[in-house]
Amino acid sequence: METILSLQHVNYSYEDDNGELIPVLKDFSLEIQRGSFVCVLGHNGSGKSTLxxxxxxxxxxxxxxxxxxVDGLNTRDEKNELEVRRRVGLVFQNPDNQLVTTVVEEEIAFGPENLGLPRDELQKRVDEALLAVDMQEYRNHATYKLSGGQKQxxxxxxxxxxxxxxxxxxExxxxxxxKGREEVLSAVRRLNREQGMTVILITHHMxxxxxxxxxxVMKNGQITADSTPQAVFSQPQLIxxxxxxxxxxxxxxxxLIQEGFPIDKEVLTVEQAVAAISKMLKEK
Amino acid sequence: MVDGISFGQFYPVRSFVHQMDGRVKIVLTIAFIVFLFLATNAASLLICAISLFFFIAATRVPIKTYLKNVRAIIPVLLITAAFNLFYTDGGTVLFKIGSHISVTTNGVQTALFMAVRILLLIISSAIMTNTTSPTVLTDSIESLLSPLKWLRLDIHSLAMMMSIALRFVPTLIEETDKIMNSQKARGADLESGNLLRRIKALLPILIPLLISAFRRAAELADAMECRCYHGGDGRTRLRVMRLSWRDGVAITVFVLLLVGLILLRRM
Known part of the structure; x- marks a missing residue:
């Protein structure tokens, strides 16, 4: 698969109040494939938001x-600034602090307006985006009256x-x-599956x-695990x-495994746990 | 408690006034405020009120919203009326309080006129903010002030700041409510003692509110940059401002109102 994002030996540090350099990312390398759904896990201060x-x-x-x-564009190059930001969309934690206007339609148009798109194209983009998150009927609603999940x-x-x-x-x-969490996640999953959008989800919800x-999995600005969810979660000590x-x-x-029960190791969801336990009970 | 002060909040429905050009609405609102101070007799104030009433009806915003807008300024209204009542001389003396303060017929008249003027002023600006979204308001102000660009003033940023301020009114009201409740839960006493004590009691509310407002501002700035915001250069608009027949009708009503006021002033 094609690489869409690549970081090669990236260092990032910031200056604290005393003028000392605090390193956040150290010799950080990562490649992300087009169309993949990647999750970045880490505790507060692991450097995941900085990433x-x-x-x-x-x-x-x-x-x-x-x-x-990013797609071959170096983020350091000043002439790429707007194009990099357009290609890499970033959604933050608090929906209240990301909304610039008070009407849904105008809010969605804010980004494309900054790109200087013509008016009929703006309207097309708004319709398309509303459809993608299944919010068509809210086009003229006030943003501050929506629920948290809807705002996000x-x-x-x-x-x-x-x-x-x-x-x-x-996050x-x-x-x-x-409820709001499920609304947002299912919208994101649908985008990845149906439109082949590359998604990077930063979270601490397992x-x-x-x-x-x-x-x-990130810890102190470094990657400590990078694999499928099954493989990562079968290493409890690492988590x-x-x-x-x-x-x-x-x-x-x-x-249960520690207690000596012969059970399938690669369980992630409630359904899988139910299946694994009933399988074990039948075999007994 | 801080309840939903809706002043300055856009009420999204489709109506005659909603579809008017934002620039026209701003200019007419300012004109109306000037008219109110040109109106020096009861008849002229009455025609101002009547025309305002027609505009209210044309907004399709529930009367309840306007009542809420008005409720917020009742104290200002009463204080202004009281001052005019006690400090206007002339006319027949109705009664005296002590030896210095006397209430005259002129006083009653001035007080009443002033109260009505302030009331109409608030309602007229409420019509504008209830029917114009912050984005349109920003664009309109930017367009009206664009001649100042020749003086190298950054009109776009100014207008953007105003619209963001309006956008954050409900968010910050909600936040104030939360902080008040949590300070009360910690035993803060906000509702007793003299004025000075009460003002002091507000500090533990204002400081967290201020800090959180700064944090919100920083996050919003990041979010705007993520959406390629880079000032007004090369920015296009979803809503294009264009004058329509509605603006013509509204302007005609205002011209007629002005003629009426001039005639009534001569009488």
Missing amino acids: AKLLNGLYQPDQDSGPIL RIAIAGILAMRPQILILD PTAMLDP EEAAKTDRVI RDAGLSLPQPTELTHR
């Missing part, structure tokens, strides 16, 4: 750093209207209730990671070392 902001050029890597290439879907639509190649979501469900193609906890069904099966 997101580096990928769309909001932050610039250190002078001695290797390049960050509008924030995603606002990014989609710029027709990005990659969608990065930085998009952290401030939502379970359950969200279970349904992706590839899980990357705990990163300051994270396993998905509950996985935790349960691991404890």
Whole structure:
């Protein structure tokens, strides 16, 4: 598969209040394939949000750093700035702090307006983005009257209207209730499946990671695991070392294994746990 | 408690006034405020009120919203009326309070006129903000002030700041409510003591609110940059401002109103 994003030996550090350089990412290398659904897991301060902001050029890597290439464009190159931001759409945690206007339609048009698109194209983009997040009937609603999940879907639509190649979501469900979380996640999954959008989901909800193609675990600015969800979650010690906890069904099966029960190791969801346990009971 | 102060909030429906050009709405609102101070007798204030009433009807915004807008300024209204009542001389003395303050017929008249003027002023600006979305408001202000660009003023940024301020009104009201509740839960006493004590009690609310507003501003700036915002250069608009027959009708009504006011002033 084609590589859409590549980071080669990237360093990033910031200056703290005392003028000391604090390293966040150290010799960080990563490649992301077009059309994949990647989950980045990590505890607070693991550098995962910094990674997101580096990928769309909001932050610039250190002078001695290797390049960050988005679809072949170097994010350091100033003339690529707008094009990189257009191609790498970034959605943040708090929907309230991302909405610029008070009407849904105008909110979605904000990005394409900045790109200087003609008016009929703007309208087309708005319709298309509303459809993608299944919010057509809200086109003339006030943004501040929507629920958290709806606001976050509008924030995603606002990014989609710029027709990005990659969608990065930085803990998009952290401030939502379970219903809102499911709304947002199913919209994102649909985008990946039906439109082949490359998605990078940054989260610390293990359950969200279970349904992706590839899980990357970060700790102190470095990658400590990079594999399929099954492979990553079958290494409980690695997950705990990163300051994270396993998905509950996985935790349960691991404890059963420790107690000596012969049970399938690669369990991620409740359904799989039910199947594995009933299989074990039948075999007994 | 802070309840939904809806002033300045766009009410999204389709109506005659909603579809008017934002620039025309701004200019006419300013004109109306000038008219109110040209109206020096009861008849002229009455025709101002009547024309305003027609515009309210043409907005299709529920009367309830306007009542809410008005409710917020009742204290200002009463204080202004009281000052005019007690400090206007002339006319027949109705009664005296002490030896210095007397209430005269002129006083009653001025107080009433002033109250009505402020009321109509608030309603007319509410018509504008209820029917114009912040984006359109921004674009209109930008367009109206564009001659100032010759003085190298950054009109686009100014207009953008205003529209973001309006956008964050409900968010910050909600936040104030949350902070008040959490400070109360920690035992903060916000509702007793003299004025000075109460003002002091507001500090633990204002400081967290201010800090959070700065954090929100920083996040919003990041989010805007992520959406390729780079000032007004080369920006296109979903809503294009174009004058329509509605603006013609509204302007005609205003010209007639002005003629009426001039005639009534002569009488």
